Amino acid sequence: MTEIFLLAFFSAILVLGLRRPFLWVLLYLYVDIVSPNKVGTQILTHIPMSLIAFGAVFAGWILFDTTKKQARFGVRQGLMIALLGYCLMTTITADFADTAWEKWAWVWKTLIFAAFLPMTITTRVRLESAVLFYILALGTIVINGGVKTVFGGGGYDTLRLLVDNNSGLYESSTIACAAITAIPLMWWLASYGTVFPRNWQTKVFAIGYTFAAALIPIGTSARTGLVCLAVFAGLLILQMKNRLAYGFLLGTALVISVPFLPASFTERMETIVNFQSDESASSRVAVWKWTVDYAVDNPKGGGFTAYRSNSFSYKTRTVNEGSSSEVITEQKVVDEARAYHSSYFEMLGEQGWIGLGLFLALHILGLSQMQKVKRRWKGKEAEHECWVSPLALALQQAHLIYLVGATFVGIAFQPFIMIVMGLQIALWSYTKRLDSKAKEGDRITRRPARGPVPAMP
Amino acid sequence: MVNILTIALTHAIMLLAAWRIMLRDDLERDPEILLEPVKDSPQKPARKGRSRVRPRA
Numbered sequence: 001m002t003e004i005f006l007l008a009f010f011s012a013i014l015v016l017g018l019r020r021p022f023l024w025v026l027l028y029l030y031v032d033i034v035s036p037n038k039v040g041t042q043i044l045t046h047i048p049m050s051l052i053a054f055g056a057v058f059a060g061w062i063l064f065d066t067t068k069k070q071a072r073f074g075v076r077q078g079l080m081i082a083l084l085g086y087c088l089m090t091t092i093t094a095d096f097a098d099t100a101w102e103k104w105a106w107v108w109k110t111l112i113f114a115a116f117l118p119m120t121i122t123t124r125v126r127l128e129s130a131v132l133f134y135i136l137a138l139g140t141i142v143i144n145g146g147v148k149t150v151f152g153g154g155g156y157d158t159l160r161l162l163v164d165n166n167s168g169l170y171e172s173s174t175i176a177c178a179a180i181t182a183i184p185l186m187w188w189l190a191s192y193g194t195v196f197p198r199n200w201q202t203k204v205f206a207i208g209y210t211f212a213a214a215l216i217p218i219g220t221s222a223r224t225g226l227v228c229l230a231v232f233a234g235l236l237i238l239q240m241k242n243r244l245a246y247g248f249l250l251g252t253a254l255v256i257s258v259p260f261l262p263a264s265f266t267e268r269m270e271t272i273v274n275f276q277s278d279e280s281a282s283s284r285v286a287v288w289k290w291t292v293d294y295a296v297d298n299p300k301g302g303g304f305t306a307y308r309s310n311s312f313s314y315k316t317r318t319v320n321e322g323s324s325s326e327v328i329t330e331q332k333v334v335d336e337a338r339a340y341h342s343s344y345f346e347m348l349g350e351q352g353w354i355g356l357g358l359f360l361a362l363h364i365l366g367l368s369q370m371q372k373v374k375r376r377w378k379g380k381e382a383e384h385e386c387w388v389s390p391l392a393l394a395l396q397q398a399h400l401i402y403l404v405g406a407t408f409v410g411i412a413f414q415p416f417i418m419i420v421m422g423l424q425i426a427l428w429s430y431t432k433r434l435d436s437k438a439k440e441g442d443r444i445t446r447r448p449a450r451g452p453v454p455a456m457p
Numbered sequence: 458m459v460n461i462l463t464i465a466l467t468h469a470i471m472l473l474a475a476w477r478i479m480l481r482d483d484l485e486r487d488p489e490i491l492l493e494p495v496k497d498s499p500q501k502p503a504r505k506g507r508s509r510v511r512p513r514a
Contacts, residue, residue: 022485
């Protein structure tokens with residue numbers, strides 16, 4: 001039944017796209033995030049939804065899009081294509097060709113779409129629609145996880161989201177990070193959206209969405225999610241006028257909420273501080289050291305999934321407090337083929353120093369562009385331009401949350417962040433276009449008027 | 458049950474959104490106020506027709 005419903009939804013958007021081909025872009029956003037193929041077990045697994053939507057997006061743009069003359073190809077899109085080319089090179093020479101090509105199969109689509117997305121977003125409504133579909137598609141997983149957390153289904157790797165698949169956005173730490181990045185964008189939609197009226201229903205939905213997103217780190221017991229939530233709280237306080245008071249209020253709310261949190265969550269969060277006793281945390285440090293050594297020996301990178309060649313041992317240290325003394329237990333753990341557990345080390349190990357450089361340039365430039373847009377459009381009050389600066393802020397906040405979360409999870413190429421970057425590029429080129437219009441207007445007013453010189457009296 | 462409800466909720470909103478977006482004329486072209494050349498004003502909103510060339514008398 002669910003599969004038929006999802007298929008009907010997919011087909012309905014495909015049909016509506018015949019009138020407005022841009023809807024196919026939104027359809028691809030949806031497929032990329034929700035992965036309806038994973039939700040299904042019978043019919044949907046046989047339908048190449050991603051391929052159909054991908055084909056429709058490109059065909060629709062080439063054949064029917066009347067706004068493509070306004071499309072720009074910016075520096076960050078160039079960086080994405082350069083990264084794609086570099087990834088192809090490292091995949092060809094990868095240490096583990098079979099798994100490297102498997103990863104390449106989705107990475108190339110993600111990068112191509114992220115570079116292409118801004119070219120389709122040429123109007124305000126298109127930009128808003130893309131943010132809206134991104135949030136709603138992500139909401140399918142986030143609201144589901146939030147509701148299940150409320151009803152008691154939680155724990156690391158045990159919160160069953162829509163599917164039993166622990167990959168992509170359905171992986172605990174990944175969804176915990178993605179859910180928090182969605183909060184600022186959700187509130188931008190509730191405050192400046194035009195597709196749905198900004199009424200109490202929209203506000204109620206935004207509040208519910210925020211709660212669900214904040215519950216994901218608790219439901220999944222993902223430490224990365226808690227770190228992301230803390231970063232978001234910090235960013236929120238930074239934007240407030242009365243930072244001290246709001247900071248105090250947020251801190252108090254956090255202290256009050258601790259007794260209501262599930263024991264599985266608080267126990268796992270304690271390992272952030274006592275990381276030496278935790279295998280998962282200790283192995284991260286060990287695998288990061290291994291990656292740096294590997295990159296020194298293989299500066300070009302070992303291609304996707306190069307971590308499979310790692311093998312190392314480390315010691316975990318547990319302190320048990322007795323009545324009169326502390327008992328310290330040290331245990332030697334041998335590990336191999338341990339994943340990077342960090343996007344930066346993922347890039348370094350797989351794509352080498354050049355790949356890491358391209359990756360960092362892509363992100364740093366994104367933060368800087370959003371900062372420029374935020375400042376340039378700050379204080380605008382007219383309806384047609386008041387939304388620009390807050391959107392830049394929301395995209396920047398989402399980006400910063402990701403960049404901190406990415407330190408602890410290997411999500412360098414995850415579609416959700418590539419879409420956020422695509423939206424950033426779209427906003428940047430859109431504001432550039434408005435700026436060039438403003439300059440054009442300025443030039444016209446300054447230009448001396450031509451025409452017959454009036455006769456002297 | 459939770460799966461069905463959450464899928465139904467978000468997909469219904471997405472379908473409604475797609476319908477509303479489809480009916481928007483400004484999906485293909487921004488309203489004139491954004492497209493016409495306007496003089497940059499950092500604080501005050503741009504006014505329509507501000508940049509019009511005034512012929513000399």
